Amino acid sequence: MPRMHAAASQLLVIDLQTRLMPAIDRGDQVARNAATLITAARRLAVPLLFTEQNPRGLGPTLPELAPAPEDTIEKMTFDALACPALPARLAPARTVIVCGCEAHICVTQSVLGLRDAGYRVQVVADAVGSRAPENRTRALDRMARNGAGIVTTEMVLFEWLESAEHPAFHDLRRLIR
Numbered sequence: 675m676p677r678m679h680a681a682a683s684q685l686l687v688i689d690l691q692t693r694l695m696p697a698i699d700r701g702d703q704v705a706r707n708a709a710t711l712i713t714a715a716r717r718l719a720v721p722l723l724f725t726e727q728n729p730r731g732l733g734p735t736l737p738e739l740a741p742a743p744e745d746t747i748e749k750m751t752f753d754a755l756a757c758p759a760l761p762a763r764l765a766p767a768r769t770v771i772v773c774g775c776e777a778h779i780c781v782t783q784s785v786l787g788l789r790d791a792g793y794r795v796q797v798v799a800d801a802v803g804s805r806a807p808e809n810r811t812r813a814l815d816r817m818a819r820n821g822a823g824i825v826t827t828e829m830v831l832f833e834w835l836e837s838a839e840h841p842a843f844h845d846l847r848r849l850i851r
Contacts, residue, residue, distance in 0.1 A: 688774025
């Protein structure tokens with residue numbers, strides 16, 4: 675899969691919700707890495723979308739991630755692409771960078787849906803989680819077997835920056851220190 679460029683990427687944040695995250699294995703780390711990706715996306719003008727699975731049951735997106743209401747899509751389907759509002763907001767020419775929860779349910783089904791629809795997809799392994807570590811591991815394996823790239827937060831960040839001379843380099847480098 676080719677390198678990720680900020681101008682050719684979009685970030686999809688799946689279901690990082692207040693009532694779900696306390697149950698996620700290493701949920702604090704997942705949320706912290708997602709926050710880094712979100713900050714970088716905003717700084718580098720990478721389009722950003724959030725989904726919320728059944729928000730009446732699972733609550734809103736974590737407040738520290740500060741999603742804009744117009745960037746948030748409520749859904750009941752596990753595959754975010756099956757929610758009619760999402761495909762209309764995705765640019766087919768951009769690589770979809772995916773983070774969120776749960777890796778083996780909504781993330782996997784959304785990634786498979788994106789791949790079936792012809793999107794290039796990169797899943798940020800250290801920014802996805804499940805309640806049980808085994809479910810996360812199997813989900814990452816399955817998504818990779820189905821054509822998704824498996825990357826890390828730092829891989830995304832530095833590929834988006836492309837150079838230590840990028841004007842945002844020093845600000846964004848601080849996010850991972």
